[in-house]
Amino acid sequence: MSATTPTREDTEVQNAPQTVAAESTSNKPPRSRANAKSTVWQHFEKIYDSKTNKIEGSKCMYCEKTLAYSVANGTSSMRKHLTSCKKFPQNVDSSQTLLSFKTTQKDEGQTSEVGTWKFDQENCRKLLAEVIISTEDCFTKVEHPKFRQFLGALQPLWKNVSRFTVARDCSKIFNYEKLHSRTNCGI
Ligand SMILES: [Zn+2]
Helix, strand or coil: CCCCCCCCCCCCCCCCCCEECCCCCCCCCHHHHHHHHCHHHHHEEEEECCCCCCEEEEEECCCCCEEECCCCCCCHHHHHHHHHCCCCCCCCCCCCCEEEEEEEEECCEEEEEEEEECCCHHHHHHHHHHHHHHHCCCHHHHHCHHHHHHHHHHCCCCCCCCHHHHHHHHHHHHHHHHHHHHHHHCC
């Protein structure tokens, strides 16, 4: 599940057939169902092949660009499109940074600093692993549909991770901490 899906350039769909609203996909195989349920679909309309009735493309709700879709390639091209879509509300400028307000507590009281913010999947994965370690939670939590729905609502660019990926991330942090504490103790 955690294997990296090869990315490819977004491809325009020629002669795209009519778009249809999302519908039940309960008869589809697991991989297809997972992709069809991905939160990234909240930003795209599904384009169905009129003959086979399978999803063959997607249309961005903001700029109306159409992208080819296949189960094998999954939703990675859609996610990639959102990071560069000029009309996607979160992309306020070409550098995809947003203003952030950091509140800090100082002796004189609270102060707010204005900075820039950019979504960072790797950093979010690290923080998620730290949460799992700190709360001694199960790795399977990251695969729970409600938890994924929550993350997707917070940040549509978030790419879901499997329990194996988060277990590896936790192991990396654990090994780093172990090495670090040994070095500090002169072991
Ligand atoms: Zn777009």
